Amino acid sequence: MESRPLIAPSILSADFARLGEEVQAVAGPGETRADWVHVDVMDAHFVPNLTLGLPVVQSLRKATDLPLDCHLMIEDPDRWAIGYAEAGAYNVTVHVEAAKDPVRIAKDLRAAGAKAGLSIKPGTPLEDHLDTLKHYDTLLVMSVEPGFGGQSFIPEVLDKVRTARRLVDTGHLKVLVEIDGGINADTIEQAAEAGVDCFVAGSAVYGAEDPGKAVAALRDRAAHARH
Numbered sequence: 001m002e003s004r005p006l007i008a009p010s011i012l013s014a015d016f017a018r019l020g021e022e023v024q025a026v027a028g029p030g031e032t033r034a035d036w037v038h039v040d041v042m043d044a045h046f047v048p049n050l051t052l053g054l055p056v057v058q059s060l061r062k063a064t065d066l067p068l069d070c071h072l073m074i075e076d077p078d079r080w081a082i083g084y085a086e087a088g089a090y091n092v093t094v095h096v097e098a099a100k101d102p103v104r105i106a107k108d109l110r111a112a113g114a115k116a117g118l119s120i121k122p123g124t125p126l127e128d129h130l131d132t133l134k135h136y137d138t139l140l141v142m143s144v145e146p147g148f149g150g151q152s153f154i155p156e157v158l159d160k161v162r163t164a165r166r167l168v169d170t171g172h173l174k175v176l177v178e179i180d181g182g183i184n185a186d187t188i189e190q191a192a193e194a195g196v197d198c199f200v201a202g203s204a205v206y207g208a209e210d211p212g213k214a215v216a217a218l219r220d221r222a223a224h225a226r227h
């Protein structure tokens with residue numbers, strides 16, 4: 001397990017007209033600094049929403065030195081994922097439900113210098129994808145149906161998190177466990193207790209008066225829940 005909980009604000013809940021400033025709002029000093037910036041790429045096909053793509057990620061790469069955690073909610077990630085690695089993403093996550101050759105994607109991402117992430121929707125069993133997961137660096141467990149920010153946390157996914165944590169800790173997998181959807185001051189403790197390493201939070205960070213303070217408060221809650 002990561003020595004301290006990682007917090008990844010999702011810019012899905014940020015003001016898209018001021019993205020550079022919004023990222024700077026979580027790039028402050030000390031505990032107010034986010035660990036990663038989570039970037040939701042949606043294509044209006046894999047999910048019923050449309051957000052941003054490569055040009056925005058290329059611009060974000062120049063606007064911040066925080067690691068970019070790109071979550072591709074798109075059809076045909078086999079074709080597009082590599083571009084995000086080449087654009088300087090730290091971690092590029094594809095959906096197990098969309099990838100045709102996920103092992104090849106992971107190898108290509110790593111060869112391009114990025115971490116490879118695998119995401120799984122709430123209703124998809126993890127057990128069907130264990131052979132694939134061992135080729136990846138991160139597992140992004142969706143705790144809402146992907147597509148929109150501001151939804152309610154689905155507590156049933158915590159069993160999947162516990163399973164992933166157990167597999168990682170018994171040495172069968174070397175992946176960082178990440179969770180995305182409905183993470184806020186009320187839900188982060190359950191996720192931390194279940195064994196999450198990295199917490200994506202959109203509305204809980206960008207809906208707060210001070211996004212940096214929200215990052216610090218979420219990390220603090222997650223850290224306390226682990227003890």
Ligand SMILES: O=C(CO)[C@H](O)[C@H](O)COP(=O)(O)O
Pocket residue numbers: 010012013038040071144145146147148149150151180181182183200201202203204
């Ligand atoms: O991937 C996502 C939605 O598909 C978002 O990252 C996620 O929903 C974050 O928003 P919030 O923390 O408000 O739930």
